[in-house]
Amino acid sequence: MATNLETKIGRIRNNVTAALAKIAEKGVTVPEGAGSDDLEGLIDAIKGIKILDVGSVTPTADTIASNYGIAHGLGATPDFFILIASGHFTNGEYQHYVKYSSSFKCSYEAGVQSYKVHRVYGYGDTNGLTSSNGTAFNISDAFDSNKFYLKLPPYVKLKAGITYCWAVGVIDTLE
Amino acid sequence: MRYYKQIENDYLLSIGTGSGHEEITAEEYEQILNTIRSKPTAETGYDYRLKTDLTWELYELPPAEEVEQEATMEDYAAALHNMGVEV
Numbered sequence: 001m002a003t004n005l006e007t008k009i010g011r012i013r014n015n016v017t018a019a020l021a022k023i024a025e026k027g028v029t030v031p032e033g034a035g036s037d038d039l040e041g042l043i044d045a046i047k048g049i050k051i052l053d054v055g056s057v058t059p060t061a062d063t064i065a066s067n068y069g070i071a072h073g074l075g076a077t078p079d080f081f082i083l084i085a086s087g088h089f090t091n092g093e094y095q096h097y098v099k100y101s102s103s104f105k106c107s108y109e110a111g112v113q114s115y116k117v118h119r120v121y122g123y124g125d126t127n128g129l130t131s132s133n134g135t136a137f138n139i140s141d142a143f144d145s146n147k148f149y150l151k152l153p154p155y156v157k158l159k160a161g162i163t164y165c166w167a168v169g170v171i172d173t174l175e
Numbered sequence: 176m177r178y179y180k181q182i183e184n185d186y187l188l189s190i191g192t193g194s195g196h197e198e199i200t201a202e203e204y205e206q207i208l209n210t211i212r213s214k215p216t217a218e219t220g221y222d223y224r225l226k227t228d229l230t231w232e233l234y235e236l237p238p239a240e241e242v243e244q245e246a247t248m249e250d251y252a253a254a255l256h257n258m259g260v261e262v
Contacts, residue, residue: 055193060211060225063188071195146195161212166193 012036051169052078058164062157069147070166078168081148178204186232187225 016036023039024030026046034042053072072078148168158164179196180203181189190199190207199207210229217223223231 053193055191057189057191058208058211059189060187060214061222071193073194160214 049080049169051167053169054165054167056163056165057158058162059158059160061160063160065150065156065158068158069149071147072166072168074145074168076145078148078170080170081166081168083150083164083166176201180204180207182227185227187227187229 016039019039020030020034020042023042023046026048028042028045030042031038053074055070055072057070059068070083072081176192177194178199178201179191179193180187180199181191181196187207190204190211192204207229211225214225215223215231217233220236221233222236223233226232
């Protein structure tokens, strides 16, 4: 009959095996015989989007979006920022998902830190979503190490009392 | 979770979760949130702003500026249609 300690050790071993399998599903090559000591390094090797900070903001009054700086806690400039607005801008036609994405290695602006605003528009319940790529702008105009700024037209405002959720992070190219 | 309030010149501009500004408790966050969502409705040309004591102050809005709105996808489609171009 297995002792309590043997049961716990067995559970830990199974958890490590399951974690290594999940890491392999993410595209990381897991060496034969990898164990719990290898988990940290293997997790760091997972490519893709990594969300580093999340938050929310609720204005007390309608606020011009382009004037609004939202604090993030990274202490460094991130690769992307997403604000979920879901129709809650004062320009009622838009359901805005504003994303700042880095230009990947295949960018025609190689060597230049350029970022684009990708906006998804929804018009009520009758039309599907359409997307529009904004004009590229320099990252220094939208981010600093402590805040990001919404690059939206001046007539667009955040609404009083609406809670906007956001996330920032980094992107590893999948090459 | 970290809660905060943003104050400028004795007025509350926003509350939120995450980094920055003055940290507050979850209870204070909920209290302020309920106050924000109970904002009174002002007549045209006026608005209310929230003071740090959680009372609303009525003030007159500055004249609205004429701002040219950017064209939408439907504007472009309509313009092309008028030119005889089918989209």
